[in-house]
Amino acid sequence: MTATRFDWTVGEQLPPRDFGPVTTTDIVRYQGASGDMNPMHHDDVLARSAGYPEAFSVGMLSAGYLATYCTDFFGTESVRRFRTRFREIVWRGDVLTMTGTISEVRPVVGGVRITVDLQVTTQTGKCAVQGLGEFELAGRLGAGPSS
Amino acid sequence: MAVMPIERGKIREYATSTGAIQPEYLEDPRAPIPPTFLSTVIFWDQPGMALRDPAAVEALASLDIKADMTQVLSAEQEYIFHGPLPRAGDVLVTSHRFDRVEIKDGRRGGTMVFLKFAIEFRSEEGKLRAECLYTSAYTTRAAVTQS
Numbered sequence: 001m002t003a004t005r006f007d008w009t010v011g012e013q014l015p016p017r018d019f020g021p022v023t024t025t026d027i028v029r030y031q032g033a034s035g036d037m038n039p040m041h042h043d044d045v046l047a048r049s050a051g052y053p054e055a056f057s058v059g060m061l062s063a064g065y066l067a068t069y070c071t072d073f074f075g076t077e078s079v080r081r082f083r084t085r086f087r088e089i090v091w092r093g094d095v096l097t098m099t100g101t102i103s104e105v106r107p108v109v110g111g112v113r114i115t116v117d118l119q120v121t122t123q124t125g126k127c128a129v130q131g132l133g134e135f136e137l138a139g140r141l142g143a144g145p146s147s
Numbered sequence: 148m149a150v151m152p153i154e155r156g157k158i159r160e161y162a163t164s165t166g167a168i169q170p171e172y173l174e175d176p177r178a179p180i181p182p183t184f185l186s187t188v189i190f191w192d193q194p195g196m197a198l199r200d201p202a203a204v205e206a207l208a209s210l211d212i213k214a215d216m217t218q219v220l221s222a223e224q225e226y227i228f229h230g231p232l233p234r235a236g237d238v239l240v241t242s243h244r245f246d247r248v249e250i251k252d253g254r255r256g257g258t259m260v261f262l263k264f265a266i267e268f269r270s271e272e273g274k275l276r277a278e279c280l281y282t283s284a285y286t287t288r289a290a291v292t293q294s
Contacts, residue, residue: 019166026164033157033164035189059221060186064165067182076171077232082182083225083280133182 005073006137008114014073014100019065021093022057030061057090062120062129069098070116074135080113081134088128095123100133111138148242149192151268153180155235157187178235182226185233185279188266192241194281197264200245206260207285210250222261223282229275239268239276246280253286260285 020026028042039046040055047055063084070079090096097120104115118131155178162172162181172178188194198204233239246263253259261284268277 030164033161034186036186060183060224061165063224064161064167064181064183068162068165068167071167071169071181076169076179076181079182079226079228079232081225081227083223084183085223086221 006112008102008105008112008137010102010105012102014069014098014102014116017069017072017098018095019069019098020095022061022090022096024092027055027057027061027092030058030064034058034060036060052089054091057092057094059084059086059090059129062086062090062096063131065096066098066118066120066129066131067133069100070118070133070135073100074114074133074137078135078137079133080136081132083132084118085130086128087130088122088126090122090128094128096128097121097123108136108138111136113137148240149188151188151191151239151241153233153235153237153239157190158184158235161187176235179232180234183224185226185266185268185277186224188241188268188279192266194243194264194266194279195283197243197245197266197281198262198283200264202248203245203262203264206248206250206262210258210260210285220284220286221281222284223280225280227278227280229277233268233276237276238271240271240273242267242269257286 031037031041041058042055044054067082100116100118102114103117106113113136116133118133119127120129122128155176158178158180159173161184167181244265244267249261251259261282263282266279269275
């Protein structure tokens with residue numbers, strides 16, 4: 001895994017990272033893994049009958065990519081809170097760009113708790129998911145930065 | 148209410164489906180869960196059970212909205228963790244909570260009904276380990292076809 005940093009500062013931006021383009025396989029694999037088999041995400045005929053041009057991606061797949069973006073920076077054990085708001089539908093073929101900005105850093109016993117404003121943007125510039133994460137980089141890291 | 152075992156293979160499958168490939172997820176028999184992993188609760192329980200609450204039923208009926216899968220959109224999901232992150236081998240006990248109904252005008256016309264409900268995850272000893280807060284949006288058709 002990536003080295004877990006400890007010395008984040010407010011206003012610092014995480015390096016952006018792209019996921020996708022989203023494929024039918026990505027969608028059905030996520031659906032199988034998550035258990036959300038809502039056919040609107042893989043059945044074009046049904047989606048059209050409901051007024052959509054075609055089936056569309058799962059919000060929680062974008063949220064899962066955003067979570068992976070975070071755990072790659074902050075480690076797999078640090079999450080305390082993770083919120084995602086689904087703003088725009090993601091379609092097959094969309095490339096999803098993850099971005100994050102540290103909005104709060106506060107000391108806790110043995111470490112820091114950071115808040116990160118997160119966003120998933122499609123190649124059209126639209127915000128697909130607005131997120132907020134809180135991560136505790138704590139005790140196990142000791143008293144100073146870890147690299 | 149259901150008993151949900153946190154399974155190593157499920158963590159590996161879920162992590163991979165969201166692009167997470169850290170060895171902590173893939174190789175550790177006691178793997179920690181990814182931030183959005185508890186969405187897999189639907190293999191064990193039905194979060195929508197909270198919507199059988201009379202207040203939710205009444206709000207949908209009063210707006211003549213049919214609560215079928217072609218009209219529901221997931222608006223928001225939030226995970227909050229208490230104490231150590233759940234990991235493979237843990238057993239969690241779920242319970243439902245209905246929070247409230249909010250009715251708003253859609254950004255693209257129509258009326259949107261937001262239903263806020265939650266699943267609580269407790270240890271077998273009854274200690275709160277995690278919460279998943281759901282916001283589901285039911286929308287009149289005009290709100291989704293004008294995009």
